[in-house]
Amino acid sequence: MADPGVVLRTAGLSRHFGGVRAVDSVDLEVRAGHIHCIIGPNGAGKSTLFNVISGMIPATAGRVVFQEETITGKSPQAISRLGLVRSFQTPRVFAAMTVLDHVLLASRERPENGARRREALARVGLLERGDMLAGDLAHGEKKRLELAMALAMRPRLILLDEPTAGMNAHESEAIAGIVREAASTATVVVIEHDIDFVRGIADWVTVLHKGMVLREGTIAEIEQDQEVRRVYLGDIG
Amino acid sequence: MAAVTARQGWARVGGLVWNARGAALLLIGLLIYGRLADPFGLFIVASALVLSLLALSVDLQWGYAGILNLGPAAYLGLGAYTYAITQRKITAGSPTYLAFALAILFGIVLAVIVAFPAFKARTLPVYYALITLAVALILQRWTAVSYDLTGGSNGLVGIPLPDFSLPGLDLKMTTAEQFFPLASGVVVAAYLACLWLTRSRFGRLLAAIRDDEEKVATLGYDVATTKLIVAAIAGALGALAGALYAPLAGTAHPSLFGIAFSVQTYVWVAVGGQGTLIGPILAAIALKLLENRLRGVSADGYLMLLAAVFMLVVIFLPKGIAGLFDAQAVRDRFRRSRGGPIALAPVLERPLDEPHG
Numbered sequence: 226m227a228d229p230g231v232v233l234r235t236a237g238l239s240r241h242f243g244g245v246r247a248v249d250s251v252d253l254e255v256r257a258g259h260i261h262c263i264i265g266p267n268g269a270g271k272s273t274l275f276n277v278i279s280g281m282i283p284a285t286a287g288r289v290v291f292q293e294e295t296i297t298g299k300s301p302q303a304i305s306r307l308g309l310v311r312s313f314q315t316p317r318v319f320a321a322m323t324v325l326d327h328v329l330l331a332s333r334e335r336p337e338n339g340a341r342r343r344e345a346l347a348r349v350g351l352l353e354r355g356d357m358l359a360g361d362l363a364h365g366e367k368k369r370l371e372l373a374m375a376l377a378m379r380p381r382l383i384l385l386d387e388p389t390a391g392m393n394a395h396e397s398e399a400i401a402g403i404v405r406e407a408a409s410t411a412t413v414v415v416i417e418h419d420i421d422f423v424r425g426i427a428d429w430v431t432v433l434h435k436g437m438v439l440r441e442g443t444i445a446e447i448e449q450d451q452e453v454r455r456v457y458l459g460d461i462g
Numbered sequence: 463m464a465a466v467t468a469r470q471g472w473a474r475v476g477g478l479v480w481n482a483r484g485a486a487l488l489l490i491g492l493l494i495y496g497r498l499a500d501p502f503g504l505f506i507v508a509s510a511l512v513l514s515l516l517a518l519s520v521d522l523q524w525g526y527a528g529i530l531n532l533g534p535a536a537y538l539g540l541g542a543y544t545y546a547i548t549q550r551k552i553t554a555g556s557p558t559y560l561a562f563a564l565a566i567l568f569g570i571v572l573a574v575i576v577a578f579p580a581f582k583a584r585t586l587p588v589y590y591a592l593i594t595l596a597v598a599l600i601l602q603r604w605t606a607v608s609y610d611l612t613g614g615s616n617g618l619v620g621i622p623l624p625d626f627s628l629p630g631l632d633l634k635m636t637t638a639e640q641f642f643p644l645a646s647g648v649v650v651a652a653y654l655a656c657l658w659l660t661r662s663r664f665g666r667l668l669a670a671i672r673d674d675e676e677k678v679a680t681l682g683y684d685v686a687t688t689k690l691i692v693a694a695i696a697g698a699l700g701a702l703a704g705a706l707y708a709p710l711a712g713t714a715h716p717s718l719f720g721i722a723f724s725v726q727t728y729v730w731v732a733v734g735g736q737g738t739l740i741g742p743i744l745a746a747i748a749l750k751l752l753e754n755r756l757r758g759v760s761a762d763g764y765l766m767l768l769a770a771v772f773m774l775v776v777i778f779l780p781k782g783i784a785g786l787f788d789a790q791a792v793r794d795r796f797r798r799s800r801g802g803p804i805a806l807a808p809v810l811e812r813p814l815d816e817p818h819g
């Protein structure tokens with residue numbers, strides 16, 4: 226029954242806000258080593274899905290299984306320590322803390338060994354920014370710092386919420402490279418609106434609509450799908 | 463490699479010395495003052511020093527971890543009464559060490575009892591603020607009515623000075639002036655301990671928690687336990703302040719739990735500079751001396767002046783007076799108006815249940 230290739234599985238996962246079914250009975254399977262993209266219109270429930278999986282808000286129903294272990298109801302820190310790490314749609318950095326200290330906090334390294342820290346910063350191209358306060362970074366850099374924090378934790382599974390939001394094509398291209406590289410050591414789930422970006426990295430795509438899974442498949446299959454074109458791709462492409 | 467490590471080692475030692483320069487200056491200042499001042503001046507500064515421990519406890523919670531405890535005086539009263547009652551009940555030998563140990567222990571226990579449910583249940587920060595305020599008021603009421611143990615609203619008087627004598631070593635305090643070196647030593651030691659704590663990795667974690675608890679939790683840290691540790695350390699510091707204040711003042715009185723002491727502490731922290739440690743200590747000394755000068759002239763005048771200073775600092779110096787000497791804080795001030803000592807935003811923020819993003 227349990228498929229060893231599946232790192233993360235949700236079963237009947239729901240989260241309602243009053244009458245709003247933000248996430249509505251979602252069954253998701255994320256395969257080890259994949260870059261799994263989640264797309265869908267605004268308000269489809271993508272971020273809410275991440276919030277429930279990462280333990281930040283409780284599920285209304287259903288469960289989340291990570292590496293054969295049910296994690297529904299666990300605290301965010303417990304889930305994070307199991308190796309399931311997330312980033313946020315709007316970057317959440319500590320304004321008065323240096324860039325280096327961010328990755329130090331995330332990596333739990335002793336200040337004198339900096340290997341992991343520097344590696345994480347180098348991977349996102351922020352090595353030169355190490356001594357800057359995170360509050361002074363540009364928006365794109367803050368998003369990259371979020372990514373560096375996630376990488377510094379050496380996770381098994383990374384949930385990235387719109388890592389390229391607000392970036393230009395050139396910056397997005399760099400993020401795609403970082404995500405691909407991250408996928409060599411971890412499984413990555415990415416929420417994205419930028420379909421070109423998705424086309425470049427996705428092994429598998431899930432389309433979310435009104436809290437429910439509308440379609441799943443390879444990017445080619447998804448782009449062909451009439452229903453997906455109607456509710457989502459049509460209006461952005 | 464070894465050379466690099468050695469150089470880093472020296473750099474760290476150098477950094478520590480540089481960071482501790484405030485302690486050195488404070489100590490030198492106190493030594494000079496101790497030589498020059500009259501006994502009354504020594505008494506005033508000693509009490510300012512003792513009460514500045516309470517300010518340190520508030521700065522640690524509020525300035526570093528963003529925890530708003532509105533009843534810090536609860537620990538002042540608790541420590542004072544613990545010292546007084548221990549000295550009164552135990553007549554065999556010298557109960558001084560026991561009195562201090564019990565005060566600190568009770569301070570930690572009270573802090574954990576109050577903070578544990580609030581932090582573990584991830585309630586809104588404003589609840590913790592209100593609970594701490596309520597606890598202080600309840601303890602004040604309770605000491606005022608339980609005559610047998612606490613002397614009721616008259617409080618306890620004739621509290622003996624500490625006697626730190628050990629076998630073969632006479633360290634009995636006989637005059638209140640001797641409190642000055644004791645208080646100076648304790649405050650400098652407490653300052654150095656807090657400095658070390660806040661500059662450590664633990665301190666960085668606190669700063670992150672102050673900014674965004676939820677984000678810190680997603681990095682795998684146990685936010686509730688971290689805050690609990692801070693509250694416990696602050697409880698110990700506050701109770702130590704009380705245990706020193708009781709013999710210095712010679713009395714333990716229900717007003718020690720009162721709003722006035724709590725407010726005074728916050729004024730010192732805000733005026734001196736939250737998140738600076740040294741600022742609140744210096745503000746305590748300066749404002750206590752000022753109060754004493756002006757009290758003879760006009761007690762109301764002092765309060766009005768204090769209120770004016772407080773408002774001016776809150777509006778114009780988010781990092782307090784100490785912030786004026788901190789290049790980083792100056793840059794911050796010009797860059798963004800975020801924060802300020804009366805930053806209630808983190809306290810009144812959204813519930814933890816609703817993450818943004």
Ligand SMILES: Nc1ncnc2c1ncn2[C@@H]1O[C@H](COP(=O)(O)OP(=O)(O)OP(=O)(O)O)[C@@H](O)[C@H]1O
Binds near residue numbers: 242246265270271
């Ligand atoms: N904390 C909350 N309280 C109430 N409603 C919420 C909350 N969080 C999300 N919602 C609602 O749930 C629905 C899904 O929101 P969500 O943020 O998950 O969408 P999304 O797919 O991430 O959208 P976007 O592409 O704009 O980021 C929306 O209708 C939103 O208003």
Ligand SMILES: [Mg+2]
Binds near residue numbers: 314
């Ligand atoms: Mg979203």
